[in-house]
Amino acid sequence: MKLLKGRVLKGRVQKSRASTSLQKKLSISLTLGMTFLWMLALLVAVFVSQIKLNDLFDSALAETAQRIMPLAVVEILNREDITQPQNIMSFAAHDEQLVYLVRDSLGKILLQSHNAEPTDFNQTLLEGFSSSTTHRFYGAWAVQNSLHIEVAELLIDRKEAIIELALSFLWPLLLLVPLCLLGTWILVRYSLRYIIAYRKAIESRGSGDLSPINVNGLPTEILATAESVNNLLERLRRALEAERSFTANSAHELRTPIAIALAQIQRLQQEVPTGKARERAINVESSLRKLSDLSEKLMQLAKAEGGGLLSTEQHDLISLLKLIVDDRKRSSVTCNATSGLVIDMTLPKSGVFMSTIDPDAFAILVQNLLDNAIKHGRKNQPVVVGFSEQGELSIVNAAEVVPEEPLKQLRRRFVRANTSVQGSGLGLAIADAIATGIGASMTFNSPASGRKEGFEVKVSFPLMIKPNDKVAK
């Protein structure tokens, strides 16, 4: 249930992260905002340029009319027949941007530029600026309003000029937008680096890790929250420690009366002769042992699920493993159930694997896996304990192959693959709770790796957490 809750929570976190990535949101919104402002500035620039260009073009149009009119008057007055229209020939072939007509007061054409099309011009003789759908005009009178000149310019030329101007502004912008996006992405990522490190530190820790998270470098906007989280973690750690201390004290208080009862009943067995009374004493001893084992396992389960499975200090797991195995070997010397027990141990050459796993949690994990291997392993066949350089613990015992379906159920409480052997059915559930709490992965294999039969448990411990990820505030 707890595991399920953890998975649901993780799923929620991932979903929420995907929809509200600050880095993504900032990068895209900053780039879009900047692009929008650039586009607005470009439109304003084009609009202003258009007005100014129109003024300039109009000025050029008027100036052209003013310059051509005296020449046209001289030209017309010097003719023999002034009523004959004349088309001004060009010196060289070219397209005229400006065309003109010189007409008398009745609108008769007296002079025109070579590309001028009279139908394009105003039929009414107007003074000053005017426009048609295709042209812009400037008209002026001369010689006492007897001659009228009208210069025309294609509006499309003006539009082309404006479009070219806008495009010349737009091309660099198209190049700058991706550069801006990249730059913003890098800048935002750089600015958020401590927040990203903070997020990773939270993500990488197991559910049992309640040590403070490094808050160095966090921006002030989030620092107060991060410090509050650390305070909360500290309060939670203290609460769990109190609970753990209570569990340890309860275990102590429970063990003492059980120890008295067990010792007394063992003495009683020695004192009473063989018979019913002795059989009863043996039954009482057996029940006391079961009670002792069960209370022990329940205490271990409470610890395994209660948190505080990681320590702020590092410990060498290999030294601890040697101590636990050595203790188990010594216990087996006198215990009838495990007499003749052989535990083969393979350890890495380096001989050291540092970890922040709480030594007591590690001991409970190994003791339960060893108990399981000894109880369910074939008698007079060794239990093989291995620890690799990469931090992988493996415990193998000789046994019939466990079918796939029961193998999957073994992590569950009170589930036993082999009911002919006495046990609480809690050992592997405790080991699983600890492995989950410390962020280790635990797998069951049957047959064992490289064998045709047997049962193997593998636990991969996380590599040492770097100290700078775990600095107290």
Added chain:
Amino acid sequence: MRILLVEDTEGLGEVIREQITDEGHAVDWVLTIAHADVSLRSVDYDLILLDLMLPDGNGLDLLTKIRHSGKTTPVIILTARDQISDRIKGLNAGADDYLVKPFDLSELSARIAAVSRRYAGNPNPIVNIGALGIDLTKHLVYRDGATINLTAREWALLEAFIQRPGTLLSKAQLEDHLYAFGSEIESNTIEVYVSRLRKKLGSDQLETVRGQGYRMKLL
């Protein structure tokens, strides 16, 4: 062996004392660190069984004090604290073994025997002295393939000689080894047990050094 048991839980201490006494050892049982301190000053014990959570303090403090005083007496911690960190603390403080409650009385006996063998410099539970074969774990003595039955007291006396092979042991030393405080000892008790052992093991095994004590011959 002369054993000091420091255990404040009366029901348990009583049973442990009975069990060890039945095996032929002399046990002085005290309930507090203060009493243990007094006993340690007056007797040179062969082994100490030490509980940790005692009414007047932590047993580890007593252990540290013993080691600081230079005494190498073997110490087995008996405690209900099962955490590996406690075990490491105990071993680092100088304990020779660590037994978590509840435990089998037979396991306690085996641990006592194993620790005392280690201290005697012979971790092998089978000892051969002359024609005798002695199984220290099973408390059995063989001669020419035949088993020799010894009482608990006779075994305890033999064990005293095995622990110090070839060493001359005075009558007072042997009394200290066999009897706890307050035990009523007849003046000729040691002579009686030595005589019985000679009869069972063979007269050539134990040598009397007049006016000084007894010695076990190695060959």
